[in-house]
Each structure stands twice: as structure tokens, then as C-alpha cells.
Amino acid sequence: MANLTINGKALTLDVEPDTPLLWAIRENAGLTGTKYGCGIAQCGACTVHMDSVATRSCGISVAEAEGKTITTIEGLASGDALHKVQKAWIAQDVPQCGYCQSGMIMAVAALLNEKPKPTDADIDEAITNICRCGTFQQVREAIHTIASA
């Protein structure tokens, strides 16, 4: 059993403490927006916010996540109002296949939370997610659009 706070809800999940947070989110909490890409914290498809910090959920256990505030892609919007990153992603048609974009959006939201006007160097350092479709150009442009709004 693990007690996790995900998207503002306190959940008691029937998982072993060493279960990766990713799989507890996907299979026990039923929130499949957070994606499995590598399982070794390389690709970033599983990025969530843990206490507002972009975190690769495949690489930490539920035991480590207990007591933390976890936000997944499903919890990024405020009710019906999409987060500014989601809005920019739609307006600028960022995703291609979209599979990496939950993680990409969560990583970008965390960056903008910390640095509302990131430079290209800031983006290069903070956004290390893999996108095999190659949406990097649109990702960068969308971040700058949000920052200059």
C-alpha cells in the first residue's frame, strides 16, 4: 500500500513500495497520460511534477513519492482552463505523434515556473526529453511565444 497525492487527490494504492511511480500512476491510479518510454530515466516521456520539480517518474519508487505533491499531465490544467503551455502547444501545433509530449509539456511547465523568460541556453539545459518525431523546433518556438506573452 502507498499513500500518494496525485493531482490534488489523496490516493491509497495497492502497490509494493518499490514499484516505480510511473507504473503506479498508469496502472493503479489509472492516469495513462504519463507515458512509458525507457524505464531508465533517459527519455523523459514519464515526466511529472513532484513538489513542482520536473521528475522522471520511471526512476523513482512510490515509497520515495509518498508525502510529495504529484502532478501529472491530467492535473496540469485548472479545471477546464488549460495551462499556458498546453494552450501554446495547441496554437502552434507542436505535437507530431504526441507520445513524448506529456513529458515534454510537464518539463516545459516546470521550466517556465522557475524561469518565466528562459533563454535558449536555459531551454537547452532544462529540456532534455527525447522526441523521435523531432518537434524540437516547434517546442522552442512555443516556449519563446509563452515567455514573450
Place this chain on the structure above:
Amino acid sequence: MNKHVSPKMNRRAFVIGAATAGAGLAIGLDLPFGGPAVVRAADGSPEVNAWVVVRPDDTVVIRIARSEMGQGSLTGLAQLVAEELECDWTKVTTEYPTPGQSVARKRVWGDFSTGGSRGIRSSQDYVRKGGATARVMLIEAAANEWKVPASECTVAKGVITHKASGKTTTYGKVAEAAAKLTPPADVKLKDPKDWTIAGKGLLRLDTADKTTGKMLYGIDVKLPGMLNAAIKDCPVFGGKLKSYDEAKIAGMKGVKKVVKVGDTAVAVVADTWWHAKTALDALPIVWDEGENAKVSSESIAKWLAEGLDDSQPAYVGNKNGDVKAAIAGAAKKVEAVYNYPYQNHATMEPMNATALYTADKCEVWCGTQNGEAAFAATLEASGLPADKCDVHKVMPGGGFGRRGQTDYVRQAVLIAKEMPGTPIKLVWSREEDMAHGRYHPITQCKMTGAFDANNNLVGLHYRLSGQSILFSLRPEALQNGMDPAAFQGVAQSGEAAFGYSVPNLLVEHAMRNPHVPPGFWRGVNVNHNAIYMECFMDELAHSVGQDPLEFRRKLMGNHPKHLAVLNAVAEKIGWTTPAPKGVYRGIAQVMGYGSYVAGAAEISVTDNSKIKVHRIVASTDPGYVVNPAQVERQIAGSFVYGLSALFYGGCTVKDGKIEQTNFDTYNSMRINEMPKVESVMVPSGGFWGGVGEPTIGVAAPAVLNAYFAATGKRIRSVPLRDQNITFA
């Protein structure tokens, strides 16, 4: 040692062919044929024809047979239908018919396969006719109601108007009547110059759910009572499963069943995938690895190198003049040997499929690039006939050619068959995905150029040695043993024609098929052929002290479309003006998938080993551009895919297995390594080319040629990872 892969019977062709005997009516236009039985969508709305359903609220549902996998052709195809239909684009939505429905209706939606950059170019004609036919019928229905000639009615954005009487109506109001009319025998399509919906960089139709986590990918499928499966197939291709010790994992949490899958794999079925995977990792498995366990990258390289020798048999793909005489009589001769490795598609979403098998039905939910192939695999694995099976396509997290294969569908059905009535979701781990790809074929190439005394290129011998994709995957497409696709980009004519005229030319392929299964990897044979040819063109130019662009131009007089994209790139990057200090340029061109593409890169190099790519310019002539915003993204994405392969890709073989296991050993470019791609579209019209793949071909040679300009060192082996060259 290196075992040839045996050609297999093409099950897809057989199953689909048998299911569609008697078909032959115009695709998508054979219904409803004016009969009293209107064909209805699931919600009861009438089909005007198979491509167009109009709901009473004026929503237009456009049916899409090809698969969306990120490349944007779902939106592009909808634009083409909507353009001819003259409907309101803001009221357009899309729907996938299932392959089972299509086969039951004599393949009314035609080919589902989405590869070879064919999504739009191979179906544009009949989907546009689908839109145009529906428009004519909808107008006719309104005219009938008003008892006026249809020729007096006009339509704009789904609103039909009879100007003389001032009457108006909408598509939604007349769709029911239109569905009962006889379709026109022939319709005239618009001149693309008059397009208002197609040809525009409209936003994609499928973006919103990709930003909220709602988009359903195969890995997200949930069905009542569903269990999850993890699988391991024999890591040596061609090997078999010998035994496993089920007792060792019997008590592990959540485990429901251990299933032998075919002769080669074992799967653990559990309540959650994490439990299944954990138990599978703990399961002792003994493999019968067989003879292929003796194969290594070194043994493959040696075997391929032998194929470069003229004494070995080879298929001739392109020939004119007498190259051997030209080389023998050359004033100057240049020779080089290049190689290109196996590559894994590494789609972000690992392979997966969900299957539900009962005694009289089998259904599959999966991301696939070929719904009909997945359907055929379902029939074959389940043993059930076509009317008892179906495949529900969901969004694939990347395809790049990998999801044109159906191995994962077959596995899911075989597992589900062992647990009738229980839906089984099979998900591969990333490690399984790396171990069981359908890899970019491995090749080597020896090229010899011959110059006369005036430094004119008078002979070119291009000798490939290596793997054939068609031999393994579509043996019926071989021509007297030759794989015509092996010559993509260096072919005599057709959709991947060579862009240079050399008086004495010989292009040949010594086919050698190692045991590692090849596949259609985005760009396919264009990728290595473009590296070999375009880097060697650069070598030839430098060997006679000529500018690489000017050297090419002299050979391209008979290839104006190839030349036009090359010129467009040269102009945009400013080839004739000096690059910034410390920055060097490379250029390349190729034709593939019916389109002409060129690319140029500006790079700087530190210590001969750290490359910074400052700028990329790319040009493409695909004939027509249906959505320039999406074409731009495909061009930029092609550079990410192509340069990831150049810098980081490459799968090596040890003891018959692929050595790379995950993104730590098979890396992919990140945002900090990728400059903006400046794309120049020069659609010249009159033909339809593809855009998803051809540009990948020019990505690597543009950078490699710039590397030579910067360092004077020629790189003839991919990936750069293995030469300790990386991004700065």
C-alpha cells in the same frame, strides 16, 4: 555462418486477396449506388459515400483509411476531401473505418498501408473524388427538393444556395436525401491553384488530446477484466525457446499465467504490466540460440566486404556505357568504401497490442501503420475467418516503418488465445523493443570514379553489398532475385531516380542477407544510398579541385528538378558567399518517394571531434504541398531522425544478438543539439511525391560534407559515436 532469412509467403496478400475476390469497383464510390438501403455510420448518420458522412448538425465526418502516426496525413487527407466537398472546415471531424469493415465491403476504403511516404500521394486521387462526388450529390439533393436545376445551385462552406429563388440549405439537411442518389459517373477535380482548404498550413485536427494526456495510444487501452502481458523472444534471431522454470515465479504477486508464444517466446500474464515484467525478469529461461549465435558485427562486416569484390555476383540496378573500360582508361581514378549500420526505429512508444479472443471472435486494438496487415495477422494467429475478426486502430506513438510489421499483433493474439474471454494487453519493454526491431538494413558500398584528362567525370561504379529488405519482407516483389528498392536514389528512373548523368555508369548490388531481420526504417534505402553517393560526389569534386556544388551542377543538366532543389538550397544558405568565420558548409541532394530534396548544413568543429550544427537549410519539391506547416515539420523531423542516426544510431551484433538495450546505449538527439531547419518548398506541380521520408537522405551527407570542409577528414562510417565524434 550468416544464415539467409527464408522468404516467407505473403500472408497479407493472401488473406486480403481472398477476402476481396470480386472487388474492383471504384474505391470508396461504389456505395450507396442509389439503392434504398442507405449505409449508415454507427450514430445513424448517412454516408453520402464511403469517405463522407454528414450528420444532421452539419458535422462532416471524413473517413481516413491510412494511419496517422504523427506525420500529419490524417489532417492532409481530410483537407483534400473537404476541399472538393466545399464543406465548412471548422465542422470537419475524422474517423477510421476498421479493416474488418473495409474487407466486408470489398475493400471500399482501398489500401490501409501507411509507409513509403504514400499516405497522401497514393490516395489523393480517390479521396478527392470522394469529396467531389459527395458535393455533387448533396447539391443535387437540394436541387431536387427545390425542383430547380442543380446547375443553378452553388455551395460554400456546406451551405447550398439557389440564388434566383433565394433559397438556402445545409449539407446536414440534405444528406439523407443525397445518400439515396446515384453517384455521378465522373467528377472534375479542382485545379490545385484554386485550393482554399488544401494547400494551406491549417492546424492539425488531432492536437488537443495530445496536450492533456487524453489521446489514447495502444499502451493506454483499457478493457473490462483486462490482464497485462510482458514478453521475451529469443534474443538471437532465428533461435528458439527451449525451456523455462515456471515454478520459480509461481508465487509472485499478480501473476496469472505463463504462456509459450510460438516456438520462440515466452510471456508472463499478470494483473498489472509492472507485475508481469517483474515476474518475467525473474523467470529462468533457456534458449536454443542455434547457429546464428556465432554471428557478430565483425563477421557480418567481413561477409559484406567480400561482396564488394567484382568477382562476386551482383544485381545490376542502373547502367549505361562501359564503366570498366572507362575506369581502365581513366586519367585519374578515385575510390572509396563506405558503410552504414543497423538502426532501430526506437519509436517512443514500444510495440504493444491488446487482443480479446473468444471461440467465435477476435478483436485487436493497436497502433499500426497498416490496418489490413494487422487484420491479416489477427486472422492468421487466431485461426478465425475475416468476418469474425477486427482491428481497432489507435494512435501509434511513432511508426517510422516499424509499425508496418505485425509481429506484436500476432504475439498478442497468440497469448489471448490461451486465455479466451480475457482481454490481454501485451506491452514490450524498451529492452525487448531494442532486441527485436526490424532494423535499417546493413550495407557497405565501394565507389570508383574515373576522370578524363580534363577532369571530367567519365565513369562511376557504385557497388553496394548488403541486405535486402524485400528479400525478407516482400519476396514476391523481387525481380528475378533482384531487390529494385535497393537502388532507391540511384535508380535509372522512377520515383527514386539518380540525379546525375555520367557517360559510363554501373550501379549494382551484391545481396547478402545476414540473420538480423531488416525493415522499412523511415527513409529506407535512400538513407545509405544518399550518404554514399553524396559524400562520394563531394570526394570526387575535391579530388579535382572543384567546388562541390559546381561539380554537381555540371552533371545535372538532364535532371532539372533535382537541380532546382539543389539550387534553392544553395541560394538560401548563401553558398557563393563566405560562411561566418570558423563555420563550414556541406550540401547534398537526392530523389526519393517521388520527391526531389536537397539539404545544406553549416557546422563548426572543435578538436575534429565536437560538432556544432549552426544552421540547416532544406528544400523539397513534392509536386504539390497539401499542408505546408506539416511539410515543414516533416522536413525538420527528418533532420532530427537522420542526424540522430548519424551521430548516435547504429545497432551492433554480438553472439547473434543486438547489443544496444535502451536509450543509454542507443541515444537520440535532444533539443540542445538541433538547430532550426529553414525549409524552402518549391512544388513544381504535375506529380505527387511524398514528404515524410526523402529529406532524411540528405541530412547526414550535408553534415558529413561540412565536416570534411572543416577538418579535411573524410568520414566513411556511421555512426559518429563509434569514432568518438559527438555534438559540441
